[in-house]
Amino acid sequence: MHEEPILRIDHLNKTFGDGCAHCQQSETYEMKINYCPYCSTTYACQDISLELYSGEILGIVGESGSGKSTMMQCLYFDMDVTSGGAYIKDTEVEEENLFELSSQKKRYVRNYKYGMVYQNPVHGLKMNFSSVGNIAEKLIAAGNRNVSEMEAISKRLLESVHIPPYRMKQEPRNFSGGMQQRVQIAKALSNNPPVLFLDEVTTGLDLSVQANVLDLIKNIQRELGISMIVVSHDLAVIRMLADRTVVMLDGKVIEEGLTDQILEDPQHAYTQQLVYSLL
Structure with missing residues (x-):
């Protein structure tokens, strides 16, 4: 029996701009990458x-500007999509297009089904x-x-991401980048979400700190069995974490497959x- 996906994304499009006669006839007109020089419309996804x-x-995985972070922001409802669908395995919103849900139902999905760790901790933490x-x-x-239950859960989660007890009451603005990312991960895990999004979580961190954060993510995934989408421009990060890999370029998926297969025999x-x- 074929396993049902926990999250399915169908024909997601995100456009910045209204388009024009030139770029909307893209079969006959070649856009400059994913940008129309006539009307300045960007086809991000x-x-x-x-x-x-x-x-x-x-x-x-994909270079800067490939559309991967835009896709994540659309999935987490930080941004409206232009068109397309997303469907999650959940009795409350079974077979409903997540992008078309009411704001109340979107809050439900964000609060119970999703966790998000942003590239810049300022977006994920107060x-x-x-x-x-x-x-x-x-x-x-x-x-x-x-209150006492929330404090106990918070302390347990912060412990699990190696924040020392004496720093738990401190503000993240006084923390290093690596510690801020670990607090974000703890926050994202607080409601046991079945799906976790990680957007460029190691960018800007020292190599040793990167390794610690990646180890932490791998251990969490092993222990809790959470499904994760990990976005990175760094193939070394993807190689360490991902079971399957999707390669994006200019807003499009250009290759996908098992990570080992893509690393050993890339087609595109x-x-x-x-x-x-x-190498």
Whole structure:
């Protein structure tokens, strides 16, 4: 029996601009990459379809501007899509297009089904709240009102991402980049989401700190069996984490397959270039 995906994305499109007669006839007119020089419309995501299965890590790799972070922001409802669908395995919203849900139902999906770790911790954390307070904020959004229970959950999660007890009441603005990312991961895990999004989580971190964060992600995935979508421009990160990999270029998926297969036998010229630059 074929396994049902936990999250399915169908023909996702995200366009910045209204388009014009030139770029809307793209069969006959070649756009400059994914940008129309006539009307300045950018086609950030073009007809993206993906499936994420239970307990797997799906890697999305591509250079800056390939549309991978835009796709993540659309999935997490930080941005409206232009067209397309997303479907999650959940009795509350079974077979409903997530992009077309009411704002109340979108909040439900964000609070119970999704966790998000942003490239820049400023987008995922309130820098002037304590670390415990940041996690409590997510728990309150999901309806928890028991203060001592929220404090216990927050401390347990911060411990699991190696934040020392004496720093748990401190504000993330006083932390290093690596520690801020670990607090974000703890916050994202607070409601046991079945799906976790990680957007360029190691960018800008020292190599040793990167390795610690990647180890932490791998251990969390092993212990909790969460499904993850990991976005990176760094194939080394994808190689360490991902079971399957999708390669994006100019807003399109150009290659996908098992990570080992893509690393050992890349088909597309761009993927070959990425792989050989890693060797």
